Amino acid sequence: MKVNKTIIIGFLFILFAGIIFVTDIFNPIIRPITYLFLMGSSKGKDIIFFGLLGLFLILSQMFNRKSDDEKYLKISIILGGVLLISGILLEVIFRLQLGIGLNTVFCSMGKSMTSTSILHxxxxxxxFGGVLVNLLGPVIGNGINTGVGLYHYVPxxxxxxxxxxxxxxxTIVLSSQKRPWPTNFLLAFFSSCLLIGILDGGMFATPSYVGIIGLLLVYRNGYYINYILGRILNDEKLLEQNRLNPPIYGKYRPHDIKYLFNRFLVWFVLILFILLRFTIAFAGAETDYYTVDVVNPTGNIDLGNISVKVIDNETSLNKITYHIDPSYNExxxxxxxxxxxxxxxxxxTVSWNVHSYFE
Known part of the structure; x- marks a missing residue:
């Protein structure tokens, strides 16, 4: 593996991830940016993102020979979709086992408060966090939420x-070998987002959208991304390299239905994802009040200044149910x-109220 600009840039991203790990000095600069595509960006997400971005760039230069990158990219998209769907299935199974509602946020109060829901x-x-804690232990900083509070609830x-x-x-590494530099960087960026989204948020999280739609964009429209940038930058080397990688639907004419379908499929998938996310969120919303179920209370509970409408103490189930003012932001x-x-x-557990985010 010969050292080139891509490898150097990759090492710089990994070095930056290490700097973020040991200091918070760059947080005010990077957090507003990473927040846009990592959905509630945190120190842990930022470290993993820049580390993965650098690693993918370095590994994209691993082999001297070009692999069947389109085949491996297609496999990556399928595997990514399977993992995102499996995350939702896990949430459903987990809730059925505990007998809690599908339209609730579950909050474990073990070693640390950790929440989970079908929407996130x-x-x-x-x-993954449990493995990290066992391997690294005290090395993991306080700013990194590993989610271990949910570990023993996972089916x-x-x-x-x-x-x-x-x-x-x-498969992502194999799909990125010897690609033109624009789609190589985009593939590293989108793949980093996808892996973060799978672990932290699931199918309906912003990084998952960015990741899976981004991979599909490179798979379907990578040729045109390289072509446009090659023309703008007047980069003949990029244009020549791109000619060797025509789109998979290049045999169709631009006005053919099959060509248009393949070219713009990614945007239809994106719209479908967004509609599905909001349909589930609004369909499961409880707008009259929040239902809060406190399970296995250890003593008298005082919710302080939180406005409580009704309290139902189900001693036989060892559960206290509160109805709370819906004016609160969820x-x-x-x-x-x-x-x-x-x-x-x-x-x-807390019932959903997506309407509270728009008030």
């Missing part, structure tokens, strides 16, 4: 699903509850 799952993250099926992650990583309520409920219960 952390179940696969908890498996056995989840431990099999997580094995697909290294397979996906390998995320703020979930975070506010963890203070009075800390060390006071096994877990609690």
């Amino acid at each position: 799952t952390h179940l696969l993250k908890s498996i 056995t099926f989840g431990f099999l699903v997580i094995l697909l992650l290294p397979v996906l990583f390998i 995320m703020e309520l979930i975070n506010d509850l963890k203070v009075p409920l800390n060390n006071s219960c096994e877990y609690y």
Whole structure:
């Protein structure tokens, strides 16, 4: 593997990830940027993103010979989709096992408060985080949420699903060999987002959208991305390299239905993802009040300044149910509850109210 500009840039990204790990000095600069595509960016996400971005760029120069990159990219898209769908299935199985609603946010109050829901799952993250904690222990900083509080709730099926992650990583590396530099960088960027989204958020999370749609964009329209940039930059080397990689639907004429379908399929998929996400969120919303179930309380609970409408103490089920004013922002309520409920219960659930984000 000969050192070139791509490898040097990759090492710089990895070095930057290491700097973020040991200091917060760059947070005010990078956090507003990474927040846009990592959905609630955190120190842990930023470190993993820049580390993966650099690693993918370096590994894209691993082989001297070009592999069947389009075949491996197609496999990567399929594997990514399987992992995202499996994350949702895990959430459904996990909730059926515990007997809790599908339209709720589950908050574990174990070693640290960790939440998960169908709209933003952390179940696969908890498996990965559990492995990291066992391997690295105290090396992991306080700013990194590993999700281990959910670890013992994950269905056995989840431990099999997580094995697909290294397979996906390998197929992504094989799909990026000797590509033109614009699509090579985009593939590294989108792949980093996809891996983060699979572990932290799942199918309906922003990095998952960016990742899976981005891979599909490179697969379907990579030729045109390289061509446009080659023309803008007057880069003959890029244009020549791109001629050797025509689009998979290049045999069709531009006005043919099959050509238009293949060229613009990625945007239809994106719209479908967004519509599905909002349909589920609004269909499962509870607008009259928040239903908060506190399970296995350890003593008297005082919710402080949180406005409670109704309290139903189901002693036979060892559960207390609260109805809380719907004027609260959903995320703020979930975070506010963890203070009075800390060390006071096994877990609690909060019903969805997506409308609260628009008030």
